[in-house]
Amino acid sequence: MEGDVTYVMRYWMEGEINTFIKVWISAYLSLCYCYFAGKMLPKGHRRLAAFLPVMALFPLLPLQLHSLHLGGITSFFLAWLTTFKLLLFAFDQGPLSIPSISLPRFLAVACLPIKLIQPSKSRENGKIHSEKGHKSFLNYAIKALLFALIIKSYDYEDHIHPRIIMVMYCFHIYLSLEIILAIAAAMARGLLGAELEPQFNEPYLSTSLQDFWGRRWNLMVTRILRPTVYLPVLDWSSSILGREWAALPAVMATFIVSGLMHELIFYQLGRVKPTWEITWFFVLHGACLMVEIVVKKAVNGRWRLPRLIGTILSIGLVMVTGSWLFFPQLLRCKADERGLAELAAIGTFVKDIVRALNFTVNTYISFS
Structure with a gap:
């Protein structure tokens, strides 16, 4: 296991993140092309023909990635959601067909399951979020704790019945998606004034x-x-x-x-x-x-x-x-x-950052 973690750590940190960035830059450039093509071409088969090269590219881009988490996220969003949204946009349907949508928001809506807040509803939504904030925080805190317990339980996998392991995988997938999407929702709300559509x-x-x-x-x-x-x-x-x-x-x-x-x-x-x-x-x-x-x-x-x-x-x-x-x-x-090896690699990476920060702070204090 130690060797696997070391391998994943080296691959993830040295190459995978760089590839991940390149893949998404390629995706965003392709979507910029679709945005301007959609402005110039009428809806229908001509617009669809213009989108087809991009729709053929998006299922290929995730093949550049090898990590489970980054590759899985990229595959799901680009090869499925974004491709289908472009199909709808070709016929002036779906969330990308808002006439006044700006390029940054077009890119965000194309790649993420978000919806834009209407100005008339922003105050109402703010009140709703204020009322539900504590409940949501507690809800996700419990789910994060359960997720951590499931991850820890894998250390005793040899002593757990295989059918129970399958049930644990069900909850592992569900909880990990819930937590990832909750983080994405917070980022979308803070950066774009947009809401992540509820997924579960x-x-x-x-x-x-x-x-x-x-x-x-x-x-x-x-x-x-x-x-x-x-x-x-x-x-x-x-x-x-x-x-x-x-x-x-x-x-x-x-x-x-x-x-x-x-x-x-x-x-x-x-x-x-x-x-x-x-x-x-x-x-x-x-x-x-x-x-x-x-x-x-x-x-x-x-x-x-x-x-x-x-x-x-x-x-x-x-x-x-x-x-x-x-x-x-x-x-x-x-x-x-x-998946477990990648999580272990992330944990090791975070620990190294914390140690480096502590060393920097202690060094600064000693020289002050």
């Missing part, structure tokens, strides 16, 4: 698959897939199946696209040939969600599962199928080992 809504309280995937888990993906996949397929299938059942193929199409995008991200993380279990995970959940929709239409509100039972069944299904189809693919690219 306590998914462990979900009462159904519809509730989990549509209203609680990874909402930034839901928001980008709805206008790019769900609604177009819904309109197309309405003319064939009618409005009542048009949602079924739209749901399945959305889950298939989500599965393929996860396959792309997993390949970029591990450079491991896809085995398509990730896609089957999402196809399975798409099928289960279709069944849930049909059953709800059939009972028409006359009968409903108790909330606790619904939560146990929905979260249980996500965890069981995740441990079967989803998490083994993370282990194939050694995400657990690499």
Whole structure:
């Protein structure tokens, strides 16, 4: 483990951060081109044709990175969210289509799940943040503590049942995303006067698959897939199946696209040939969600599962199928080992900075 940490430390500090900066400079320059092209070209196929080289570049840029954290973040934002936002922008839709948006804010909105605060709402939002600030701080403090406990628990991995380890991975991913996005929200609010859109809504309280995937888990993906996949397929299938059942193929199409995008991200993380279990995970959940929709239409509100039972069944299904189809693919690219090694490297780096600062301060005091 010591050798792994040393390797990751050297690679991360000497090369990976420099590559990360170069990748994002390339992304921002490409988005500047898209910003001005969007001003000059009318919406439609001409604008889309102008964006296509950039949309082809963004899935390739994360391949320049090898670290799990920096590569994963870059892959998710550039290869998925930004590419889909550019697709919407080509047809004058989505968050990039605000006519008066400035270049800095265009770049921020393109790469991050943020929304701009309207001036008329800034005072109202400030009051809301003041009221919720203490609650949010306590909420994230508890989640940070739980995250630290999970990381520490990995030291005793040999004494923990593998199924419990899988459950820990579920909470590890959820808590790490919550904490990273909370930090990004604070930065967006301070630097741009923008808000990070809420990404999770306590998914462990979900009462159904519809509730989990549509209203609680990874909402930034839901928001980008709805206008790019769900609604177009819904309109197309309405003319064939009618409005009542048009949602079924739209749901399945959305889950298939989500599965393929996860396959792309997993390949970029591990450079491991896809085995398509990730896609089957999402196809399975798409099928289960279709069944849930049909059953709800059939009972028409006359009968409903108790909330606790619904939560146990929905979260249980996500965890069981995740441990079967989803998490083994993370282990194939050694995400657990690499992630822990990178966290250890960051900890060592922070300790070295603290020691250097203490030495500088003590030296200054001794010479004063």
